[in-house]
Amino acid sequence: MDWPDKKPGGLDASEKASLGKGVFKKCDGCGETLTTETLHTSFEVCTCGHHHKLSAARWRVLLLDDGHLDEWDAGLSPGDPLKFVDDKPYPERVATAKKGTKANEAIEIGHAKIHRKPIAYGSFVFSFMGGSMGSVVGDKIARLFERAAEEKLPVVLLSASGGARMQEGILSLMQMAKTVAARERHRDSGLPFLSVLLHPTTGGVAASFAFLGDVNLAETGALIGFAGPRVIETTIRQKLPDGFQKSEFLLEHGMVDRVVSRLDMREELAMLISHLCSSPRP
C-alpha cells in the first residue's frame, strides 16, 4: 500500500477520530502518519527505524520457522495467595487480562525452530499485566530452562516486562531466585542461552535472568534498566539525560553484546546459534 500523500484535512475532531481509528497510526518516533497495515507488514517498525511494540503472536511469525511454536504448559494459571485487592480482586484482574490479550499468562514457552535448528523458546506477553512476573511466569521460565537442559536445546528468551507482579507480593520476588537457579542448571548443560531484551525490560526481570544470557541482544531503542526512569528522577531529583537506559546506552556501558533491529533478529539469532552450537560439547 502507498503512503498517504497528506494527512486528511478539513475534518473536525470527532470525524478524525472515527476515520483514523484502526486505519492510521502516528509513528511515535518521527510523527509521520502511517497506515496500520503498513506497520503490520513491517512488524511495527517505521521507515524512520522506530520500533513500536510487537505482540508475542507477531514475534512468533517474525522469528520462528513457519511461525510455529509447539507450546509447553499453556494451561497454568496463578492462584491468589495474598487475596490481593487493589481496585479489583486479583483473580478478576487476571480474568480481564486473559480476555483482553487472548493469552493465558504473561509468557509463552515451547519448542520451536529457527533456520531448522531446534530451540526452546520463550516470549513475554507484555500486554498481559505489563508482562509482570508472578508465580506462573517464574515457573514457566524455570520449566523452559529445565526442559531445554534435558532435551539439549539452546534457549532463546524474549523479555518484555515491568518486573515483578505486585499482586502476588513476596512470592513474585521468589521467582527471581527460581528462574536464575534454573538458568544456572541450563548453563551447566553446556548449551547457550540467548537473552533478547525488548522494550521495556525492567525491575525483577532485568535483575534476574535477563542479563545472564551467554549473549544478550537488545532490540533497537528499548528501555532497559533496574529502576524505572520516574523512580530514578524522584530519587536523584534531576532530569535524566536523553537516551538514558536505552539499548544504545546499555551497549555503550557494556551490558549487552549487540543492539539489533527487530527486522534482523531472526538472522542474528540463527547465526549465533550456529556459532555457539558448532563444536561438539565436551
Add this chain to the structure above:
Amino acid sequence: MASYVLPFEKPVVELVTRVRELRELAESDRQYLPELRKLEEKTSKVARELFAELDPWQKVQLSRHPNRPYTMDYVPYLFQDFQELHGDRRFADDAALVCGVARYRGKSVVLVGHQKGRGAKDNVKRNFGMPHPEGYRKAQRMYELASRFSLPILTFIDTPGAYPGLGAEERGQSEAIGSCLAAMSRARVPVIATIIGEGGSGGALALGVANRVHVLEYGTYSVISPEGCASILWKDGSKADVAAKSLRITAADLHDLGIVERIVEEPPGGAHQDTAQAAKFIDEALNAALTELSMKSADELVTQRYDRFRVLGAITSA
C-alpha cells in the same frame, strides 16, 4: 546514639528503661533483685500484649527503627576474629554492604550483610543501606570465595532496596543483582540468611538465596515498599498502611507463605531495646540451622536450595 521513640512503643520503652535502671542497681545491691524480676516479667508481658496488637504498618516502622541494631552491631556478639574484606575488584568498595570472614562458634564462616548508617553523616557513607552494583559484585565474590574454601555463608538482610540511581544503572545494577542470585544458587556450602530489619525487594534477595531463611519478629520482606506499592496502585503514597497489610510482609505472613523457615523472637520492645539479647536469639536459630545443614553434602545443599525456591509460588493447572 540519639534515642528515638515511635508513638506506639512509648509505654514499652518507659518500662524497658526502668528495667535497665533497676538492673544496674541490682548489680550493686542484691536487695533489688526480687523487684527487678517482677518488673522484668511485667515489661515482658506488657510488651508482648502491646506488640501483638501492632498492625503491619507499625511493624514496618519497627523494622526501619533508627535505633535498630544493624549488621555490624551484631558482629561482636556473634563472631570472633572478624576481618572485613573490601571491594569488588572492578570499580569500588560499597559501604552499604559489608563482607568478611569470621569465626562463628569456633568455625570459620563468610559473612555478608547490608549495613545502614547511624545518623546523617554515617548514612552518606552507607547510602542508607542501599547498595550500588559494586556491593553486589563484592557479595558475589564472597559467595564464590566461600564455595572455594568450603566456608558456610551467613547473610544479614537489612535494606530498603538496591539503589535506584544514575551511576547504578550505568554500571549495571540489574546484572549485578542477577549474577549475585546466580552465585548464591551455585554455592556449594550451607547458606543461611537472617532478615534483621527491612527486606527490600531484589536488593534484599541478592542476599537471600539460602538453604534456610530466618526473619526477626519485627523484620519485613517485600517485593516493593508499601509506599511504592501505594503510589503505583492508588497514586497515593500515604496509603502505605493499606499496602503494608495487602502485601503480607510481616514475619508471621512470611512464615505462612513458606518464605521463611523460622521466626526469631526479639526481646521485649524489639531488638533495639537489647542488642545482646537479640543476638542471643539470632545465635540460637543460626546454630540450630547450621548444625543441621552441616550434615549435608555440597550436592545435597545445592539441590535442597534449588528445590526450596522451585516450589515457591501459587499456581493452578487448567
